[in-house]
Amino acid sequence: MNRVLTRTGSDRRVVLAFKFYLAYLTFMLLSSILQYPRALGIWNYMHTMLIVQRGLDFCFILLLYILLAGRIRMSATYLVLLVLPLYPTLIGIVSKNSALTLINDFALYLLLLLKIPIFTCLFSSKDFRAIFIRWINRYLSYSMFMVVIMLFIAYSLKFAGFVFYFQAPLEITFVTAYLAAQGRSFGVFFLLIYAFLSAKRMILIGVCVTIVSALLIRNKYAFISLFKILLIGLALSFILSLFDLSQIAGLSKVDAALNIFSGESDGFMESFSRLDPSRYTEIVSLWNSIESSDFIFGQGFGYRYQYDLSLLDYRLSNYESHSNSHFTPLGVLSKFGIFGSVLWLCLFTTLLIRAYKYRKKDAVAMASFLFLISLIVQSFFAYALFVNVFLPVIAGYILSLPYHRRKPVLA
Numbered sequence: 001m002n003r004v005l006t007r008t009g010s011d012r013r014v015v016l017a018f019k020f021y022l023a024y025l026t027f028m029l030l031s032s033i034l035q036y037p038r039a040l041g042i043w044n045y046m047h048t049m050l051i052v053q054r055g056l057d058f059c060f061i062l063l064l065y066i067l068l069a070g071r072i073r074m075s076a077t078y079l080v081l082l083v084l085p086l087y088p089t090l091i092g093i094v095s096k097n098s099a100l101t102l103i104n105d106f107a108l109y110l111l112l113l114l115k116i117p118i119f120t121c122l123f124s125s126k127d128f129r130a131i132f133i134r135w136i137n138r139y140l141s142y143s144m145f146m147v148v149i150m151l152f153i154a155y156s157l158k159f160a161g162f163v164f165y166f167q168a169p170l171e172i173t174f175v176t177a178y179l180a181a182q183g184r185s186f187g188v189f190f191l192l193i194y195a196f197l198s199a200k201r202m203i204l205i206g207v208c209v210t211i212v213s214a215l216l217i218r219n220k221y222a223f224i225s226l227f228k229i230l231l232i233g234l235a236l237s238f239i240l241s242l243f244d245l246s247q248i249a250g251l252s253k254v255d256a257a258l259n260i261f262s263g264e265s266d267g268f269m270e271s272f273s274r275l276d277p278s279r280y281t282e283i284v285s286l287w288n289s290i291e292s293s294d295f296i297f298g299q300g301f302g303y304r305y306q307y308d309l310s311l312l313d314y315r316l317s318n319y320e321s322h323s324n325s326h327f328t329p330l331g332v333l334s335k336f337g338i339f340g341s342v343l344w345l346c347l348f349t350t351l352l353i354r355a356y357k358y359r360k361k362d363a364v365a366m367a368s369f370l371f372l373i374s375l376i377v378q379s380f381f382a383y384a385l386f387v388n389v390f391l392p393v394i395a396g397y398i399l400s401l402p403y404h405r406r407k408p409v410l411a
Helices: 009-039 044-067 076-082 086-094 099-122 126-159 173-182 185-197 201-216 223-240 249-262 268-275 277-289 328-357 363-378 391-403
Strands: none
Touching (some): 009 044, 009 126, 044 099, 076 328, 086 099, 126 173, 126 363, 126 391, 173 201, 173 363, 185 201
16 A cells, blocks of 8 residues: 555545445345345345445445545536436425335435445555455455355255245356456356356346457457357257256246247247246336326336236236336336436446446456446346446446546545
């Protein structure tokens, strides 16, 4: 750690606060195991976890803005984005939308926008980048451990006779991207196997998109290794096609998807309705609930809607309303309208362009580009974009890339 960052007690506190947030990310990984009670029908604790998460985020942001006072820089364009959550809040209040959902929506988007400048400021210093890279290497080990644990618990519950929506969910988007950026083929292949067995289509899509993206951009670290993975994956797919995948819990969804989309249908939407009737109903119901007058500025934070049960061929409880969509662009449109959606599109387009431009600076820069592509693609299949705990960190790293050869903001 150089003297610039340690010459005052304030800078030492910045380092401690940063390490606290990295420990918080590790906690979020290890706490993935707490998703299994939800799969078994126990939901009460989820609200407490959400409150704790928002509280920790708020404390981190408040502390860093105090410690970094005068050193966090925001462009005029970003200041416009920072006030973006205000008008959906006003619309939600006027429309008398759900108060709890409104507060959660407001906190989610505002905290995300507030965290990005913090990490942009921190990562302009090579010392904080060094801390981050050392932490990533430890986080990789924790992730591999949790992959084994999550699969073990899921399949143990399955074989023990518990009836639940089978999945072994774990956030591995950045881990996969970082391993791919370094060309660590064994690790990527291990996570690819996990993605198949996890029964979580979003995870599988994310890993596959990362591999394909790394191959397409011909990253010198990853091209040869990932090409080998692609060949092994194709060979493995051929071998698996010789067996009845429906008998393996984690592979049954993959098998079902292949059978549905390879069969005859009247189009994508019909195939989608057969593959996942619940999510098809969710998306169509939300789209139909948006009035023409709401398309410009949305229905605001706190908006909730009911499933249109006439779209389903089976009974589904409609007592509980819903606030988001697994098709993230539609979820954003319902809250922000076209106006806010365009602003969010501008932000992510800027991040993508900058990440691509500086992707060859180091392995983390390349991983950030791969992570962002994977996360955006996943957002078309799940509400994963804005809730991903790595997004503000990686967005900050991407925006700090032009400053890596200049005088650091913290100097």
